[in-house]
Amino acid sequence: LADKQFCVAEERSGHCAVVDGNFLYVWGGYVSIEENEVYLPNDELWLYEIDSGLWTMHLMEGELPTSMSGSCGACINGKLYIFGGFDDKGYSNLLYYVNLRTRNGTYRWKKITDFKGQPPTPRDKLSCWVYKDRLIYFGGYGCRKYNELSDCFDVHDAFWEGQIFWGWHNDVHAFDTNTQTWFQPTIRGGVPPQPRAAHTCAVLGNKGYIFGGRVLQTRMNDLHCLNLDTWIWSGRIHINGEKPKDRSWHTLTPIADDKLFLFGGLSSDNVPLSDGWIHSVTTNGWKQLTHLPKSRPRLWHTACLGTEGEVMIFGGSKDDLHFLDTGHCSDLLIFQTQPYSLLRLCLDCIGKNATLLKNQISWLPSKILPQVLKKITFWAAANHRQEKKAEIERQEQINVT
Incomplete structure (x- = not known):
C-alpha cells in the first residue's frame, strides 16, 4: 500500500468525535x-x-458551522449534531447536523433554524446526554446579559458596558430531534451540581451521569445523576472507597449496563492525567486501572465506544493548555474493556501473520475474506506507523549526538 493510505487525522484539542457503525468521525477543534x-x-x-x-x-458542503473548539457533538440515528462552541468572535448557541450515512459520499451540513422553543444561551465546554432521540445539554461556560442572570449561572467576569457577564452554567436544556423542539425540562427534585464547564457526562439506562469539571476557581471530582424520565437530581453521590482526584477536560464512557470508564483530564494542580478508572453503579465504587501507560496523558480529548466494547481516545493535549502552546495529539489510544469475540481474535491473528499465511488466505470462506483483508491492512498500517515512529526517534537521537 502507498504511504498516502496511512495518513492520520491532524492533531487537535477541543474537537468532536462520534462512532456510527464501523467508523469514528472527527470534526473541528484547534491547534496552537x-x-x-x-x-x-x-x-x-x-x-x-x-x-x-x-x-x-x-470535504463537506452545505451550511458550514464556524470553525470552533469546545462544541458538543453527539450522534442520533446516523446524524452528527454539533451545538455551541467558541471561535474568535465569541460563543455560539447554534445547532447543526450532518447525515453520516450518506449514499453518495457527500457530507452536507445543515443549520437548524426552523425549530420551536428557546435554545440555551451561547456557551462552550458543555456536555450532552442522548436519550429517546433527544439531545440533553448540561452546563458549560459562556456569556449572558444582565436580564438573563439566574441561579443557574455563576459569574466569573463582567463587561459592564453593555452589561455582559461570563461564567458557568448548571441548567438543563433538551432538543427533540423528531419534533425539532427546544425545551427546558422542569427539574422536579434533588440538588443539582454546581455550575461548571469542562466536565463529562454519560448515559446508563435512563440515568444521565456528570463527573468533575471546572467550578469557579477549582476543579471537582463529584459524581451526580439526573433521571432523564422524572427530571430528578440525585444530589452528590456518596462513593464507597477510593475515588479519582479532581479534574476537568476528561472523558466518561459507558462500557456496560452498570459501568463507566473515566480517563485523563487536567488535575487541580494543573498536571495532565493519564489514569483510568471504572465506576460500578451496582457497588457504587471506583476502581483504578493499574496497567495504563503513564506516559500518555490526555486532556480535552474525545472518547467513543467501539463496536466490540473498546474505548477509542482520540486527540487532545498532553500538556496544560493554559500555559503551553504545544502538545496537541493526533494518535488514537484504544482501551480494551472486555474480551474480544472469537472471530475478532482470529481475524487479528491472521492479520498479524499475513506474510506467513499468504498462501492459505485464499482458502478462507468468501464471506469473511473482506474482513480478513481489512485486518491485514490494519496491521500493515500499524507496523508502518511503528516503523516510521522508530525512524523519527533514531533520527532525533542522531541529531542530538
Whole structure:
C-alpha cells in the first residue's frame, strides 16, 4: 500500500468525535501555533475505519458551522449534531447536523433554524446526554446579559458596558430531534451540581451521569445523576472507597449496563492525567486501572465506544493548555474493556501473520475474506506507523549526538 493510505487525522484539542457503525468521525477543534489558537477547517470530516485502521478525509458542503473548539457533538440515528462552541468572535448557541450515512459520499451540513422553543444561551465546554432521540445539554461556560442572570449561572467576569457577564452554567436544556423542539425540562427534585464547564457526562439506562469539571476557581471530582424520565437530581453521590482526584477536560464512557470508564483530564494542580478508572453503579465504587501507560496523558480529548466494547481516545493535549502552546495529539489510544469475540481474535491473528499465511488466505470462506483483508491492512498500517515512529526517534537521537 502507498504511504498516502496511512495518513492520520491532524492533531487537535477541543474537537468532536462520534462512532456510527464501523467508523469514528472527527470534526473541528484547534491547534496552537506560535502561541496562537488556530481553529481547524470547518469543511473537513475525518473518518477512521475501525476494521482497517485507515484514516480518510472528506470535504463537506452545505451550511458550514464556524470553525470552533469546545462544541458538543453527539450522534442520533446516523446524524452528527454539533451545538455551541467558541471561535474568535465569541460563543455560539447554534445547532447543526450532518447525515453520516450518506449514499453518495457527500457530507452536507445543515443549520437548524426552523425549530420551536428557546435554545440555551451561547456557551462552550458543555456536555450532552442522548436519550429517546433527544439531545440533553448540561452546563458549560459562556456569556449572558444582565436580564438573563439566574441561579443557574455563576459569574466569573463582567463587561459592564453593555452589561455582559461570563461564567458557568448548571441548567438543563433538551432538543427533540423528531419534533425539532427546544425545551427546558422542569427539574422536579434533588440538588443539582454546581455550575461548571469542562466536565463529562454519560448515559446508563435512563440515568444521565456528570463527573468533575471546572467550578469557579477549582476543579471537582463529584459524581451526580439526573433521571432523564422524572427530571430528578440525585444530589452528590456518596462513593464507597477510593475515588479519582479532581479534574476537568476528561472523558466518561459507558462500557456496560452498570459501568463507566473515566480517563485523563487536567488535575487541580494543573498536571495532565493519564489514569483510568471504572465506576460500578451496582457497588457504587471506583476502581483504578493499574496497567495504563503513564506516559500518555490526555486532556480535552474525545472518547467513543467501539463496536466490540473498546474505548477509542482520540486527540487532545498532553500538556496544560493554559500555559503551553504545544502538545496537541493526533494518535488514537484504544482501551480494551472486555474480551474480544472469537472471530475478532482470529481475524487479528491472521492479520498479524499475513506474510506467513499468504498462501492459505485464499482458502478462507468468501464471506469473511473482506474482513480478513481489512485486518491485514490494519496491521500493515500499524507496523508502518511503528516503523516510521522508530525512524523519527533514531533520527532525533542522531541529531542530538
